[in-house]
Amino acid sequence: MSVIYNRVALIGLGLIAGSMAHAMRRAGLAGEIVGTSRSAETRAVAAEIGLCDRITETAAEAVVGADLVVLAVPIGAMAAVAEEIGPYLAPGATVTDVGSVKREVIVQVAPFLPDTVHFVPAHPLAGTEHSGPRSGFATLFDDRYTLLTPVEGTELEATAKLRTLWEGCGARVEEMDADHHDLVLAVTSHTPHLIAYTMVGVADDLRRVTDSEVIKYSAAGFRDFTRIAASDPTMWRDIFLSNKDATLEILGRFTEELFALQRAIRTGDGDHLHAYFTRTRAIRRGIIEAGQDTDAPNFGRTTVKKELPGG
Numbered sequence: 001m002s003v004i005y006n007r008v009a010l011i012g013l014g015l016i017a018g019s020m021a022h023a024m025r026r027a028g029l030a031g032e033i034v035g036t037s038r039s040a041e042t043r044a045v046a047a048e049i050g051l052c053d054r055i056t057e058t059a060a061e062a063v064v065g066a067d068l069v070v071l072a073v074p075i076g077a078m079a080a081v082a083e084e085i086g087p088y089l090a091p092g093a094t095v096t097d098v099g100s101v102k103r104e105v106i107v108q109v110a111p112f113l114p115d116t117v118h119f120v121p122a123h124p125l126a127g128t129e130h131s132g133p134r135s136g137f138a139t140l141f142d143d144r145y146t147l148l149t150p151v152e153g154t155e156l157e158a159t160a161k162l163r164t165l166w167e168g169c170g171a172r173v174e175e176m177d178a179d180h181h182d183l184v185l186a187v188t189s190h191t192p193h194l195i196a197y198t199m200v201g202v203a204d205d206l207r208r209v210t211d212s213e214v215i216k217y218s219a220a221g222f223r224d225f226t227r228i229a230a231s232d233p234t235m236w237r238d239i240f241l242s243n244k245d246a247t248l249e250i251l252g253r254f255t256e257e258l259f260a261l262q263r264a265i266r267t268g269d270g271d272h273l274h275a276y277f278t279r280t281r282a283i284r285r286g287i288i289e290a291g292q293d294t295d296a297p298n299f300g301r302t303t304v305k306k307e308l309p310g311g
């Protein structure tokens with residue numbers, strides 16, 4: 001593939017930006033990759049492992065002359081970053097982000113962007129429970145979806161170019177409205193994470209089962225919950241605070257279903273349970289047929305499996 005953007009500025013150098021740097025390099029998509037992170041420590045690690053061609057101390061410096069700027073910080077930090085870089089953005093540049101919630105990022109970021117730049121919010125549906133500049137890898141986005149939620153009035157060409165970049169990074173790309181994105185993600189990612197956090201919290205609180213028993217006898221179900229519940233606390237706090245309405249709606253529905261299952265167990269309604277589990281099993285089959293997970297027993301895991309659905 002050939003160069004799509006001459007200079008890409010990565011603001012934030014964690015898992016997602018780091019993986020983008022590796023993936024862009026793998027396919028030669030960027031003329032130059034400039035990166036920055038708020039802490040000197042992260043910048044030093046990024047420099048040490050050669051994550052970018054150039055590291056700057058500030059976000060304002062990083063975006064000068066960049067034709068693509070990627071905001072890859074926690075959602076709660078997006079507004080401050082946008083405010084800092086706004087005056088330094090090159091006319092005609094595209095600004096994008098990788099935040100796991102889209103409407104709130106648009107609300108926070110758009111007011112700080114000059115009319116001369118294009119804003120194309122994006123969300124790669126890929127991640128792991130690891131963070132930081134060392135956690136990225138080139139194949140993270142391969143065959144995973146990246147959703148683009150262009151704002152009204154965005155030039156089609158700017159969106160098309162960003163789509164080409166993500167496809168070059170290995171992703172399948174689709175476009176959707178920001179509100180719809182937030183509802184879909186509340187179902188597929190945000191509420192399941194909340195449930196995993198709760199289940200791990202319950203096990204921790206349950207004094208009748210000792211911690212060592214939980215660890216020793218942890219079967220696949222609980223082990224997978226603990227992996228999800230080990231995700232970055234800052235990122236997930238921000239996701240729930242910024243996707244409040246959709247998460248609360250899905251959580252409400254979840255609670256209703258849970259009560260129905262609770263009742264079926266109490267009243268011995270095996271038919272209800274069996275019919276319910278038959279329906280849910282078909283959903284799993286659909287995910288496998290769509291190529292979004294493996295059919296291998298225990299997720300094809302031998303000892304450790306790195307990839308997880310992202311936020």
Ligand code: NAP
Pocket residue numbers: 011012013014015016017036037038039040042043072073074075076077081098099100101123124125126127128130131132133232235309310311
């Ligand atoms: P990460 O590995 O924890 O890296 C976060 C980066 O943001 C670091 O460079 C960090 O800087 C910087 N940062 C943290 N707080 C900041 C603040 N208050 N102001 C400025 N910079 C700050 O995070 P990540 O997993 O790459 O996530 C980045 C974004 O991607 C988030 O918006 C998240 O919603 C989204 N996302 C994540 C996943 C996932 O599964 N991880 C999946 C899809 C999308 P220092 O290290 O210098 O402190």
